[in-house]
Amino acid sequence: MSTMSLQETAHHEGHADAHGEHHHHETFITKYVFSQDHKTIAKQFLVTGIIWAIIGGLFSVIFRLQLGDPNATYPWLEDLLGHWAKGGKLQPEFYYALVTMHGTILVFFVLTAGLSGTFANFLIPLQIGARDMASPMLNMLSYWFFFLASVIMMSSLFVQTGPASGGWTIYPPLSALGEASSGSKIGMDLWLVSMAMFIVSSLLGGLNYITTILNMRTKGMSMTRMPLTIWSLFFTAVLGVLSFPVLLSGAILLLFDRNLGTSFYLSDIVVAGKILPNEGGSAILFQHLFWFLGHPEVYIILLPAMGMSSEILSVNSRKPIFGYMAMVGSLFAITILAFLVWAHHMFVTGLNPFLGSVFVLLTLLIAVPSAIKVFNWLTTLWRGNIRFTPAMLFAIGFVSLFISGGLTGIFLGNSALDIHLHDTYFVIAHFHIVMGVASFFGMFAGVYHWYPKMFGRYLNNTLAYIHFWITIVGAYLIFWPMHYEGLAGMPRRYYDFSNWESFKMFGGLNEFISLVALIVFAVQILFVINFFYSIWKGRKVTTQNPWEANTLEWTAPIRPGHGNWPGEIPEVHRWPYDYAKDGKDFIPQDVPVGADESKH
Amino acid sequence: MSSVAIKQTNKIHPHKFTLWVGIGSIVMMFAGLTSAYIVKRNQANWISYELPVAFYYSAVVIILSSLTLHFSAKAFKNREVGAYRKLMATTLLLGVLFIALQIIGFNNFWNEGMTLQASVSYSFLYVIVGLHAIHVIGGAVALIIMSVKSFSKKTKNYNIVPVDLICTYWHFVDLLWLYLLVFLIMIK
Numbered sequence: 001m002s003t004m005s006l007q008e009t010a011h012h013e014g015h016a017d018a019h020g021e022h023h024h025h026e027t028f029i030t031k032y033v034f035s036q037d038h039k040t041i042a043k044q045f046l047v048t049g050i051i052w053a054i055i056g057g058l059f060s061v062i063f064r065l066q067l068g069d070p071n072a073t074y075p076w077l078e079d080l081l082g083h084w085a086k087g088g089k090l091q092p093e094f095y096y097a098l099v100t101m102h103g104t105i106l107v108f109f110v111l112t113a114g115l116s117g118t119f120a121n122f123l124i125p126l127q128i129g130a131r132d133m134a135s136p137m138l139n140m141l142s143y144w145f146f147f148l149a150s151v152i153m154m155s156s157l158f159v160q161t162g163p164a165s166g167g168w169t170i171y172p173p174l175s176a177l178g179e180a181s182s183g184s185k186i187g188m189d190l191w192l193v194s195m196a197m198f199i200v201s202s203l204l205g206g207l208n209y210i211t212t213i214l215n216m217r218t219k220g221m222s223m224t225r226m227p228l229t230i231w232s233l234f235f236t237a238v239l240g241v242l243s244f245p246v247l248l249s250g251a252i253l254l255l256f257d258r259n260l261g262t263s264f265y266l267s268d269i270v271v272a273g274k275i276l277p278n279e280g281g282s283a284i285l286f287q288h289l290f291w292f293l294g295h296p297e298v299y300i301i302l303l304p305a306m307g308m309s310s311e312i313l314s315v316n317s318r319k320p321i322f323g324y325m326a327m328v329g330s331l332f333a334i335t336i337l338a339f340l341v342w343a344h345h346m347f348v349t350g351l352n353p354f355l356g357s358v359f360v361l362l363t364l365l366i367a368v369p370s371a372i373k374v375f376n377w378l379t380t381l382w383r384g385n386i387r388f389t390p391a392m393l394f395a396i397g398f399v400s401l402f403i404s405g406g407l408t409g410i411f412l413g414n415s416a417l418d419i420h421l422h423d424t425y426f427v428i429a430h431f432h433i434v435m436g437v438a439s440f441f442g443m444f445a446g447v448y449h450w451y452p453k454m455f456g457r458y459l460n461n462t463l464a465y466i467h468f469w470i471t472i473v474g475a476y477l478i479f480w481p482m483h484y485e486g487l488a489g490m491p492r493r494y495y496d497f498s499n500w501e502s503f504k505m506f507g508g509l510n511e512f513i514s515l516v517a518l519i520v521f522a523v524q525i526l527f528v529i530n531f532f533y534s535i536w537k538g539r540k541v542t543t544q545n546p547w548e549a550n551t552l553e554w555t556a557p558i559r560p561g562h563g564n565w566p567g568e569i570p571e572v573h574r575w576p577y578d579y580a581k582d583g584k585d586f587i588p589q590d591v592p593v594g595a596d597e598s599k600h
Numbered sequence: 601m602s603s604v605a606i607k608q609t610n611k612i613h614p615h616k617f618t619l620w621v622g623i624g625s626i627v628m629m630f631a632g633l634t635s636a637y638i639v640k641r642n643q644a645n646w647i648s649y650e651l652p653v654a655f656y657y658s659a660v661v662i663i664l665s666s667l668t669l670h671f672s673a674k675a676f677k678n679r680e681v682g683a684y685r686k687l688m689a690t691t692l693l694l695g696v697l698f699i700a701l702q703i704i705g706f707n708n709f710w711n712e713g714m715t716l717q718a719s720v721s722y723s724f725l726y727v728i729v730g731l732h733a734i735h736v737i738g739g740a741v742a743l744i745i746m747s748v749k750s751f752s753k754k755t756k757n758y759n760i761v762p763v764d765l766i767c768t769y770w771h772f773v774d775l776l777w778l779y780l781l782v783f784l785i786m787i788k
Binding site for chain 2: 134135138203206207208210211212214215216241242243244245246248249250252253256260261262263264267279280281282285288289292
């Protein structure tokens, strides 16, 4: 540690002693349950997200068992799932329910609420220099609506007809007609009610994040001095606030179709020989409303991972982020384009080909800001003094996955190629790598990096390295072969491929993928053990700024109380990326600019 | 390291700003619904219809309520408690009248055979107008709280923020209704 930062640490600790922490009259309930402290709310989101991730991950392991060996029976599966796995074999209806819930849980409950909810709450006030969110009350409500959504979604797993099973995109008519399948009954209603609660939670959170970032920055923290994490969380919130309401309106129409006999999405339907009275509706209309959220949702998941990786790459390369303004500009461009590309999910719905070509163009345009970001991450790493901390490894892993998964997006964004590739394993491979695993890597990077700030302790490094290496190798082994299966036309969402001669050759490969999935899932459990064990038993953090980073959260005490800084909030004098400048390793944001200092 | 007194920069009250962002969010919801309406309008099976007369009266009522609320806020700023109370209560009454007129409108529409299930065109009307009415009811609840507070003897605290918040929201639902009305008249 440099002399300067030692002096600073001493100064801060003295400062903390002199002022003492802010003492509120707090009971167990107000401190840990109905807390209005953004840091506690962040941890609530994180822990709830981890629980969901285990459940969602477990679901994928169970349906991978089916895909790996369609003829095997597992008696323990019947003990676990009852009549859903009669004779130890997963029933087709429940296979669909598992796939649906896996998607729903991972997309919304883990990578939206678990990711944004955790890091927007934790980092926004700490990194912009605010005591808390603009409205701590709304913030608390945001978590509790999420909790309510979680309880309802969880309860749908236990109803007799099972949870929703029409796919996470809940396309009508499967989602609109109770008669369509067992998962279209009460499970689907619970899904919709849960998502309505979830949307309320997201909106309350998003309103707060935007207001806090625009209104509550400390003195000197101009927009162009904000860390890239904050920029990314800002754009994420903007995306959420503008796109979730459209899903809500789509879901309301669906609720009407389900329960009040309207025909927004239904027309000319025959179920089991019976002609339904619904007329005049269009299932495609739902797809438009869904994907108007659905595509921005991809970036709601991805942008926070981008922002956190940018920050972590810079800190651990001991170099300024390359092209700060280009990074902000490309985040902005991605945000705008995110609203203009939804129909690329609908190329084969009978979309007007001219309209399709417009969406192809807009979709491929996203490659430009994405490439700028990748270039800047690589140039930040270039000739850096790299510290391979677990967070850094996951951030580098994020960049790798973003490139690998992003490139296949260029194939899928092309409407002509998409006619062949849509609804195949190629799509599964693409979005799992670029959105699923990549965002998970961003999230892991964030957890490893900010864990000392959250809990005042470190995670175990050895376990972290095992976690990283098995996860990155495993993720590629799982999803890379799926590209080839998809190119060969293997469709997604099928229960059993062994009946098709053309897919028989993939039998061994599917078994291999399932085996790797099992190992990768086991390693995630190792991470969860590390996470909870370290909260109480991890190595204690003894320095205020363990990563020698520049951002404001490291100027707060090791375990900040409610209000974050015991004394005055620090004033900001520079951008957050003054690394390796004028012979100094790093210069925190609250250090005034020296008279002879060079410009960055 | 500076530890001098530093104030956070407050340009606009955070609650007001939050409300504006929230309004943006509500706008997106109705944008979604009205664009879905346009898409359906251009497909087969669409049935054109005349709006119930009560909806035109309700537009007049909600414009009036916006005016009374505006003057109520003005009275509050000039610390004329009596005028503030009366105007706030009047606004609330007009708000309730608006909701009553919407219900009457729905009733007449339904009784003429244009029920929720009869056609997608009517379904859209019920959903869009109904969702707007729910937003007005939300505002009316806030107005009830404000009216009760205005008559409470403890109100000596001239905090303008809640008054400003309800004004902004109420004018918004007013404008939203005018937009929806024009939209439904033009595209049917």
